[in-house]
Amino acid sequence: MPERRPxxxxxxxxxxxxxxxxxxxxxxxxxxTCGELSWPVVATCEFCGSTDLAWEHxxxxxxxIAWTTFERDYYAGTLPIPWDTILVELAEGPLFLSNPKGFSxxxxxxxxxxxxxxxxxxxxxxxxxxPVFERGxxxxxxx
Ligand SMILES: [Zn+2]
Numbered sequence: 001m002p003e004r005r006p007x008x009x010x011x012x013x014x015x016x017x018x019x020x021x022x023x024x025x026x027x028x029x030x031x032x033t034c035g036e037l038s039w040p041v042v043a044t045c046e047f048c049g050s051t052d053l054a055w056e057h058x059x060x061x062x063x064x065i066a067w068t069t070f071e072r073d074y075y076a077g078t079l080p081i082p083w084d085t086i087l088v089e090l091a092e093g094p095l096f097l098s099n100p101k102g103f104s105x106x107x108x109x110x111x112x113x114x115x116x117x118x119x120x121x122x123x124x125x126x127x128x129x130x131p132v133f134e135r136g137x138x139x140x141x142x143x
Contacts, residue, residue, distance in 0.1 A: 002120040002127055006075045010125060013041040016055060021129045026116045027055040028094060039094040060116030061136055062088040062096065069105045088114055088133055101132040113138055 008014070013029070020027040028039045033050035044051050066087040073081050084105050088096045100108065101117050113136035118129040 002122040003130075004078055005121045005123050005130065006078050007123045008125065008128065009040075011041070012043050017041050018128050020055060021118060021131055024118050024129070026058040026060050026131050028058055028090075028092070029053040030056040037092060037094050039096065058116075059091050061091040062114055062116075062133070064108055064110060064112050064114055064133075065089045065095070066110070067100075067105065067108050084108070086114070086133060096131075099130075099132045101134050103135055107135075112136075 008018075017027070028037050029042060029045075030037050030053065031045035031048060031050050032052040032054060034045060034048040036045065036047040037056070038046045038053070042053070045053060064086050067084060069082045069084050070079075071082045073079075082105075084100050086098055086100050086108065088098055090096055100114075101119065114133035115136035116131050117134045119132055121128055121130045
């Protein structure tokens, strides 16, 4: 049974993002002109304005750099309250706003490693797979 979620923001390029998520891949747009990653989805590179963007596979690894717990029903009962939101700094650099899976606010520490996971959801536009984050592994020694 998919989780009911508030409606996604959809626009040019968003279908590509959600199709990668449906395949359990987190991909962001990398600019072929300047090499930077743009996120959220853009029509032109947010750094140089180029339209030469390609969907690049992300490792899905990151660290929690901020979080908050909402106790007010902002979505008319769509999400059970309270619910947690985390800000993840992806290993590749971009910041990604998401939800924790398998842990909640008492467990969250700033800097804790997380790993992307995908959960079946639906909104008024239909079913989709939402990228969320589970506890990750601490980086191994050496590099
Ligand atoms: Zn660029």
